[in-house]
Amino acid sequence: MTLDKEEQVTILYALHRCGGKGSKARIIFYVIQNELLKPREGDTDMRQTRETRVENDLAWARADLKEKKFLTMPKHGVWQITNLGREKLFGVAKKIYANKADETWFERCNKKLITEMFELGKTLSENAPAA
Numbered sequence: 555m556t557l558d559k560e561e562q563v564t565i566l567y568a569l570h571r572c573g574g575k576g577s578k579a580r581i582i583f584y585v586i587q588n589e590l591l592k593p594r595e596g597d598t599d600m601r602q603t604r605e606t607r608v609e610n611d612l613a614w615a616r617a618d619l620k621e622k623k624f625l626t627m628p629k630h631g632v633w634q635i636t637n638l639g640r641e642k643l644f645g646v647a648k649k650i651y652a653n654k655a656d657e658t659w660f661e662r663c664n665k666k667l668i669t670e671m672f673e674l675g676k677t678l679s680e681n682a683p684a685a
Contacts, residue, residue, distance in 0.1 A: 560662040561615035564590050566624060566635055566643040567667065570674075575634035582612050590667040644678050651675025 568584040569575060576584070585591060586608065597608040605613065616633060619625045624639030635643070649655040650671045660668055 559615055559618070560591065560660055561612055562619055562624070563643070563646055563660075563671075564663065564667060565612060565615055565619060565633070566639050567671065569625065569633060569635040570640065570643055574640075575628070575632060578613065578616070578631050578633060581633055582609050585612060588666065589664050591662050592664050594662070644674070647671045647675035648678055649675070651679055 564585055568581045572584055599607045601610045603610055624642055626634050626636055628634050
């Protein structure tokens with residue numbers, strides 16, 4: 555299973571940084587407050603759900619992650635990363651550190667997120683047990 559969208563990596567990273575789980579509002583706030591995604595035209599447009607476009611996009615990305623078993627919802631409105639999701643996030647971070655990730659795939663991700671993912675990959679790679 556792959557991660558299809560930059561928003562999916564961003565959500566998994568936000569969950570990781572927020573202790574593994576959090577309310578929908580907390581995770582979306584973390585992404586927006588920390589400017590992990592580059593703004594694009596229309597992001598602040600309101601949807602029928604009374605959410606901005608970016609909030610709605612993140613909610614749809616969450617649905618995709620849940621379908622792929624990268625996150626669960628232990629109760630309504632709470633998102634929690636799974637072990638599979640954490641493994642996937644760590645794998646992406648290691649690829650970024652090893653310079654094996656396709657950078658065009660991260661066009662929407664802010665430089666700050668890429669830098670933090672690089673550092674996470676570095677930490678994971680340096681602390682990996684010797685084979």
